[in-house]
Amino acid sequence: MKINLKIKKTVITQLSYQTPLEFFDKFHQQTYNTLLIGNDTQEISEFSFIGIKPHTIITFNEQFRLKQENIEYNLQSKFWETLNNTLSNTDFNEFPFPANLCGGIGYISYEAVHQVEKIEKKTISNYQMPILQWIFYNQYFVFDHKEKKLYEIKFDYETPSNLESTEQLEESFKVMNLIAECEKEEYIAKVERIRDMIFEGDVYEVNLSQQFRGTFSGDPFIFFKKLFELNDAQFSAYLNYGNLKIACNSPELFLKGEKIKIETRPIKGTINRGKNRIEDQKKRKILLESEKDQAELYMIIDLLRNDLGKVCKYGSIQVQEAKRLEEYQNVYHLVGIIKGILREQNSYWDLLKATFPGGSITGCPKVSSLNIIEHLETFSRNIYTGTIFMMNREYFISNIVIRTAVFSDDKFFLNSGGAITIDSSPEAEYNEINHKLTSMMEILKI
Numbered sequence: 001m002k003i004n005l006k007i008k009k010t011v012i013t014q015l016s017y018q019t020p021l022e023f024f025d026k027f028h029q030q031t032y033n034t035l036l037i038g039n040d041t042q043e044i045s046e047f048s049f050i051g052i053k054p055h056t057i058i059t060f061n062e063q064f065r066l067k068q069e070n071i072e073y074n075l076q077s078k079f080w081e082t083l084n085n086t087l088s089n090t091d092f093n094e095f096p097f098p099a100n101l102c103g104g105i106g107y108i109s110y111e112a113v114h115q116v117e118k119i120e121k122k123t124i125s126n127y128q129m130p131i132l133q134w135i136f137y138n139q140y141f142v143f144d145h146k147e148k149k150l151y152e153i154k155f156d157y158e159t160p161s162n163l164e165s166t167e168q169l170e171e172s173f174k175v176m177n178l179i180a181e182c183e184k185e186e187y188i189a190k191v192e193r194i195r196d197m198i199f200e201g202d203v204y205e206v207n208l209s210q211q212f213r214g215t216f217s218g219d220p221f222i223f224f225k226k227l228f229e230l231n232d233a234q235f236s237a238y239l240n241y242g243n244l245k246i247a248c249n250s251p252e253l254f255l256k257g258e259k260i261k262i263e264t265r266p267i268k269g270t271i272n273r274g275k276n277r278i279e280d281q282k283k284r285k286i287l288l289e290s291e292k293d294q295a296e297l298y299m300i301i302d303l304l305r306n307d308l309g310k311v312c313k314y315g316s317i318q319v320q321e322a323k324r325l326e327e328y329q330n331v332y333h334l335v336g337i338i339k340g341i342l343r344e345q346n347s348y349w350d351l352l353k354a355t356f357p358g359g360s361i362t363g364c365p366k367v368s369s370l371n372i373i374e375h376l377e378t379f380s381r382n383i384y385t386g387t388i389f390m391m392n393r394e395y396f397i398s399n400i401v402i403r404t405a406v407f408s409d410d411k412f413f414l415n416s417g418g419a420i421t422i423d424s425s426p427e428a429e430y431n432e433i434n435h436k437l438t439s440m441m442e443i444l445k446i
Contacts, residue, residue, distance in 0.1 A: 003066060005056060005090045005136055006158045010099045013152045020048035020143050021228055023150070024238070027052050028221040031165050031242040032135055034105045036390060036397070038145060038234055044253055044265070045234035046146045047098075047397075049390060051105045051137035054163040055155075058086065058104075060132040069161035079115045083134075083349045090136075092155075092392035098142040099153045103392030106134035107239065107246070107401070110381040113357055119370050123380040126213060127408040129244055138162060167242065169219040175412050175444050178214035181378050187433075188426040190376050197372065198422045205299055206363040206372050209417025210433065211379045216412040220245045223405065223443060231329035231439040235399035237388045246383060249403040249439065251328055254358050254387050255351060257396035260342040262312060262351065266300045266360035267400075268419060269293030269334030272435040273327075287332050288325055292423040294334070297323055301336045303359040303366060308340045310354040316341035330438040348396040352387075358400050361385040363419065382406065384415040403436065414440060 024035045032054040038045035057067040064075035064082055075082060092103045112131050113119055138161075140153045182190070187210060194206045224238045224247035231249055239246040253265040271287040274280040287293060301319060308317050317340040326333050342351060362385075363369025383406060389398035406413045416433040434441075 002089055003056065003058070003086050004159045005086070007091055007095070008156045008158055010095050010156065011154045012096070012099055015150045015152055017143070017148045017150045020050065021225060023141065023143075024050055025221075025225075028238065028240060029167055029169055031167060031240055032057060032163065033240050034135065035238040036105065036388070037228065037236045037238075038143075039232040039236075040145060040234065044256060044263070046144065047101060048143035048145065049102070049105070050141040051135065051139070052141075052164070053138040054135050055138045055157055055161045056136045057163060058106075058132070058134040059130040061130050067163065068159065069163055071161070079112075080349055080353050084347055086134075087347055087349055087391065087393060090392055093394035098144065098151050099155075100392070101142060101395050102137075102140045102153060102155075103390050103395065104134045104136045105390045106132065107383055107386055107388045108132050108352070108356065109383045109386040110357055112386065113370055116353060116356055117367055117370060119367075119374055122374045123377055125380040125382065126211065127382065127406065127411055127413060129382055129406070129408065133241065170217070171219060171222070173216070173218035173220065173222040175214050175216045178212055178412070178444065180212050181210040184430055187430050191420050191424060191426040191429050193376065194372065194420040195422065195424060195426075198420075203368045203372060204364045205296060205419050205421050206369045207361045207385075207417055207419050208373070208429075209377060209381065209384065209415050211384075211413060211415045212437075214412045215410050216407060217410065220247055220405070220407040223247055226443045227439060230442065233328065233403065237399070239388065243409050245407040246388070247405045247407070248388055248399070248401055250388075250399045250401060251326070251333065252360065252400040252402060254398040254400045255348075255355065255396065256398070257342065257348050257351065259394045260344065262308065262340045262342050264304055264308070264338050264355070266297070266304060266336050266338075266358065267333045268297035268300050268336070268360055270418070270432055270436065271332050272438070273330055273332065284325060284332060287334060288323075292421060294323060295423070296419045296421055297334050297336055299364050300359045301338060303364050304338055304355065307355040307359065308338065311342060311346040311350050312340035313343055331435060347393070348391050351396075352398075356387070357385055358387070361400055361402065361417070381415060385417075403440070405440065
């Protein structure tokens with residue numbers, strides 16, 4: 001059965017410009033509303049998006065489930081084929097700017113790896129969430145940070161549907177009883193095991209992570225607001241799915257598509273910021289001159305070039321920038337920029353299938369790294385190191401889900417990880433995963 005998402009007309013209204021964070025405050029208690037928030041005038045993060053009044057909700061666990069107003073049914077169909085068929089039956093791209101930027105907003109969890117590669121699942125899920133949720137909205141707000149403009153966009157679909165509902169949450173937030181998946185000694189032992197595998201020639205690099213979990217009470221959006229105000233990471237997002245909420249503070253672009261132009265910006269190499277300007281300069285110099293971090297970055301750039309080669313035109317893939325330093329509130333990162341041209345017969349879902357999960361959070365070679373991750377990590381990553389995205393047929397933006405908290409019923413989860421190479425210091429790797437959580441821990445007062 002085809003999912004009808006065709007649109008009869010759209011109404012675009014320009015409103016007085018506000019920041020996305022304060023504007024979304026009035027909508028955040030309505031379930032399935034979402035916020036994708038950029039932070040500056042760079043072309044990769046010059047827009048923010050809000051989706052409200054959900055029209056269609058598509059989820060996937062072992063099968064697809066479609067929900068519209070007064071309609072709900074299962075689809076027994078193949079994963080990537082169904083997503084491609086759904087995308088082909090949308091027409092957001094045919095409308096004028098900025099309606100042509102809107103599309104289905106959602107996430108794919110890391111666990112979709114089992115829809116890409118034959119990886120035996122070994123990890124245990126601490127909380128339940130669909131592998132995919134993809135939502136199309138009746139109403140969007142688009143924030144153009146470069147032009148300081150805000151647009152309200154209302155879509156009139158051929159098939160009317162509105163799944164809007166509201167919840168009431170306490171105006172407070174508290175996390176309690178936070179514990180780590182493993183103690184320092186156990187994490188270091190895992191790092192050493194990976195280094196042994198590298199010495200034996202099984203793999204070159206593996207991204208190892210661990211999960212922190214606790215309980216919480218109150219409104220998770222309060223946590224997200226404080227987090228973004230402390231660190232306005234350019235691919236942040238807040239997704240309210242009722243008893244499941246996701247607060248993402250990611251600095252990393254996974255994939256961006258504008259028609260057939262494709263871009264990815266992997267992050268590899270991290271160092272904590274200094275306490276003053278002189279310390280900061282020293283930290284920048286250390287990271288830029290680090291042979292280990294440069295090797296990590298170049299390895300993943302090569303991996304991504306290979307992944308993009310599956311769906312891009314021959315000879316079109318270019319490394320625009322092999323190593324650039326980017327600064328954030330608590331850390332510095334090294335970033336690469338790779339661009340390509342998508343083949344006409346390939347869609348953005350084909351692009352995702354070719355590159356998922358992202359090389360920067362798996363390792364090299366990818367399939368070997370995926371197997372090691374499945375055996376060494378105790379708990380399923382779920383959305384961590386998956387992607388949050390918005391997509392129509394000619395516009396696509398997605399992140400790598402890092403620096404992210406998940407709220408499931410009254411449980412709180414977050415993960416942190418880093419790349420292990422032959423030059424890794426186990427002690428330094430353990431310290432790095434804690435540096436990456438500095439902003440979150442400051443808010444939690446832990």
